Amino acid sequence: MTDQDWERDPQPVIDTSKPHSARVWNYWLGGKDNYPIDREVGEQVRKVYPGIVDVARHSRAFLGRAVRYLAGEVGIDQFLDLGTGLPTVDNTHEVAQRVNPACKIVYVDNDPLVLVHARALLTSTPEGECQYVDADVRDPEYVLQQAARTLDFSRPIGLMMLGILGNVWDDAEATAIRDHLVAALPSGSYLVLEDGTDAVDPEAAAKAEQTRAEAGDPYKLRTPEQIAAFFDGLELVEPGVVSVSRWRPEPTPWGLPEEVTAYCGVARKP
Secondary structure (H helix, E strand, O other): OOHHHHOOOOOOOOOOOOOOHHHHHHHHOOOOOOOHHHHHHHHHHHHHOOOHHHHHHHHHHHHHHHHHHHHHHHOOOEEEEEOOOOOOOOOHHHHHHHHOOOOEEEEEEOOHHHHHHHHHHOOOOOOOEEEEEEOOOOOHHHHHHHHOOOOOOOOOOEEEEEOOHHHOOOHHHHHHHHHHHHHOOOOOOEEEEEEEOOOOOHHHHHHHHHHHHHOOOOOOOOOHHHHHHOOOOOEEOOOOOEEHHHOOOOOOOOOOOOOOOEEEEEEEOO
């Protein structure tokens, strides 16, 4: 990585008094890169909605399946991953570069703790490249400018937006961010998107949403129809917009896994 990748915040300051969604998510995944305030919020949410841990784990598994599909079946070798979160097992670049070591990945997040860990842990294969951009998804133009230092926007790109638009409370703003990013992608690119919904257990999901907002870590749940609208103008691949646990799951003797309250989809830009 070059010094330019850190120009926005060369000496990040970590505020351990406020929860952050990346660190709370890390706690639900069983990680250790979180602080007492993150664990406190994580436990508050889990108390009102015990299924949140299953959501986190199924969402992570979906990431792996989606990236393997794009890097393998489709042949995508460039990925722009927004809302990276804290590095854990099977990050986007690890999954993609196992399929094709020449894949290039740009991660984007705005949490100082993520920045510190990205510097140390997001290392690429010699054949590929892995970079980190310190930016907020609410500034999509800056994200695109920085990503273009590594990715070739004349060739197809896999845009990963997993659990990120729930952090944008205003529906119009969330749609505008998605539109801005997708408009910059060339034909043949793919959008991989996942976010929380209240479709499976509405009462528990509503309590979890309220708990996070009161704790200072707001995350907006949207209906499956609202999540599906983020794919407008794109060509959804099978099975369409479904629970993350049911997007091309690995076959088991027990049939389809139970639905969880996060919906996802993968779609191609014509």
